Structure formats: structure tokens, C-alpha cells
Amino acid sequence: MSDDESYELLGFDNVLLPVGDLGEAVAWYERAGFPVGFRLDEAGIAVLKVGKETPGVLLRLDEELSHRPPPWASPRVWLEVRDARATAEALTTADIRPLDEPFSTATGWTVEVADPWGNIIGFTDYCKRPELRRV
Incomplete structure (x- = not known):
């Protein structure tokens, strides 16, 4: 970027999280207190609401991903x-x-x-x- 070009960070859009099973993930996150904003199974995504903000947590299906412990x-x-x-x-x-x-x-x-x-x-x-x- 040149000195006369800049950008401003305006805020978060969505936080994307990969999951191996969309239905299982939605059920788990609902138990954790996340209401579903919308779900599009054909696209392999579900957006979970976080408070009154428009951005949320976007669950994205990755069918190759299996259950695993969190990496360190x-x-x-x-x-x-x-x-x-x-x-x-x-x-x-x-x-x-x-x-x-x-x-x-x-x-x-x-x-x-x-x-x-x-x-x-x-x-x-x-x-x-x-x-x-x-x-």
C-alpha cells in the first residue's frame, strides 16, 4: 500500500468455524446457548447469533473433519x-x-x-x- 492509501477496520463480520457434521454442531452450539440465525444445509453452513449484533459464529461443514481434541x-x-x-x-x-x-x-x-x-x-x-x- 502506498502512503496515501489506507483502510479502516470497521468490525467483525463472522467468525468461521469448521465442523464435520452440521446437524451435530448446531445441536452442540444450541446446548451451549447459541441461537440459530439461519441454516443452509445445501450450502453446508449455519450462522449462530451472538447477542444483538449482526455478525455471528458461522459453522461451515468440512465433511473430512472428524472429532478431535483442540490442538495445543x-x-x-x-x-x-x-x-x-x-x-x-x-x-x-x-x-x-x-x-x-x-x-x-x-x-x-x-x-x-x-x-x-x-x-x-x-x-x-x-x-x-x-x-x-x-x-
Whole structure:
């Protein structure tokens, strides 16, 4: 890019996650609290809602992908919740096991889970920095 060309990042569109079975993935994410925005089986995609924002989590079918544990250095997607520790309890009740106990961060608490294909989703709160949380 030249000095007089630039671009501005405006925000997230969607976060794409590969899954090996769209129906199984949609059911797993619904148990984890994600409502389905829309699903197009013929295209092998489902978009899950995240709060009141338009962007969401897009599940994309990769039929060659099998169940696997998350790779050690796997990227993470963290989503804001009101109370991460309560979310950990709700996930456990829904038969979704956190990777570890909720842990403290600079802004609050976080709990992470991995879907059957190794995608890691974190749920984080801002209890230590309430001025930064969504209203």
C-alpha cells in the first residue's frame, strides 16, 4: 500500500468455524446457548447469533473433519457474558465440559470449552472492569 492509501477496520463480520457434521454442531452450539440465525444445509453452513449484533459464529461443514481434541496452540474466540462462572455451571449442566476451571483475567473471569472438532470458545465477563462491559 502506498502512503496515501489506507483502510479502516470497521468490525467483525463472522467468525468461521469448521465442523464435520452440521446437524451435530448446531445441536452442540444450541446446548451451549447459541441461537440459530439461519441454516443452509445445501450450502453446508449455519450462522449462530451472538447477542444483538449482526455478525455471528458461522459453522461451515468440512465433511473430512472428524472429532478431535483442540490442538495445543488453537486460536480462541472469546465472547462476552454477564458472569463467566455462572456460565461454566450452565455449560456443565448442559453436558458441555469446560476445558478447565474458570480463570481470572485482567477484566474478570473466563471459561473455555471445545466443540467436538477442537474449536475453542471462551466466555468472559467484565466483573473487574464493569465500565468496559456491554450495556
